[in-house]
Amino acid sequence: MDDDSDVSGLRATLRANPAGHWLSTPAPQVAEQLAQTDADFVVVDTEHAPTDLESVEAAVRAVDAANATGEDGAADTAAVVRVAWNDHVRIKRVLDTGAAGVMAPQVNTVDEAEAFVAAARYPPEGHRGVAGTRASRYGRDLDDYYERANDRVATIAQVETAxxxxxxxxxxxxxxxxxxxxxPADLSAALGVFGEYEHEQFVAAVEAVLDASTVPVGTLATSLDEVDYWAALGFDYQIVGVDAGYLRTGAAAALERYEQVGEE
Structure with missing residues (x-):
């Protein structure tokens, strides 16, 4: 892992027990509202959501627009894009939108992890292509972006198999x-205990990852109880919920309250 003094932006934030949200609805208005909660990051999903590249850029722009700017010029809430696969073309295209980080699913081997990092880094550390895109203010800040991107753009590899x-x-x-x-969903499914997050086999796998990793390890919660459970297991950071889940639970709670009031 790079020395702490060599990284900034989201790469540094990930080492400070951050919390974020998951965006499954490809709407910039939703992305902006999630960012306005002062989360450390918002993950824009493109693997299991109907999110095309234009929608990704709109969501990233919305997260940026929601931010207050800190003294160092860094945004308070960072946009991360989960690509549909660990593919260098997908990775470079979402980073060109100005995303602060990229997440890749199903990273199972060292070779796959090395390919993932290389796709997100400019030469000589990787092979990301250079272009005057939104990430560099359409070329206006290309020299500065090129110099700083490798220190700032975060890479997050997903652990989803045995x-x-x-x-x-x-x-x-x-x-x-x-x-x-x-x-958690994919890993538990791969282990044959889908959704059984307290199953000894799943817990043992999580503990093995936490014990072995030299970088922060996070996961996704879909309820307040899961936030508590994952924290107790020892995860370093969490995605504390999904936009669709917030909408579903909020709507259900409002209807339930109305029904209770009507019965009084």
Whole structure:
């Protein structure tokens, strides 16, 4: 892992127990509202959400617009994009939108982790292509962006299989990788205990990742109880909820309250 003094932006934030939201609805208005909660980051999903590249850019722009700007010029809430696959073309395109970080699913081996990091880094550390896109204010700040991007743009590899659990220590040690994220649904499914997050096999896998990793390890909560549970297991950071879940639970709670009032 890079020395702390060498990183900034989201790469540094990930080492400070941050919390974020998950955006499954490809609407900039939703992204902006999530960012207005002062979360450390918002993850824009493109793997299991109907989110095309234009929608990604709109969501990233909305997160940026919601931010108050700190003294160092860094945004308070960072936009992370979860690509649909660990593919260098997908990675470079979402980073060109100005995203502060990228998350890749199903990173199972050291070779896959190295390819992931290389796709997100400019030469000589990687092979990300250089262009005057939104990330560099359409070329106006290209020199400055090129100089700072490798220190600021975060890479998060998802652990979702038994193979990834076995390789977690070596994956985490890949130079330039900033964090791991355990995908609880996919990992539990891969282990044959889907959704059974208290099952000994799932808990053992999580503990193995936490023990082996040399970078922060996070996960996704879909309820307040899960926030508590994941914290107790020892995760370093969390995505504390999903936009669709917030909408579903809020709507259900309002209807339930109305029904209770009507019965009084």
């Amino acid at each position: 193979e990834a659990v076995d390789n977690a220590g070596e994956i985490s040690a890949v130079d330039g990788l900033d964090a791991l994220l355990v995908g």
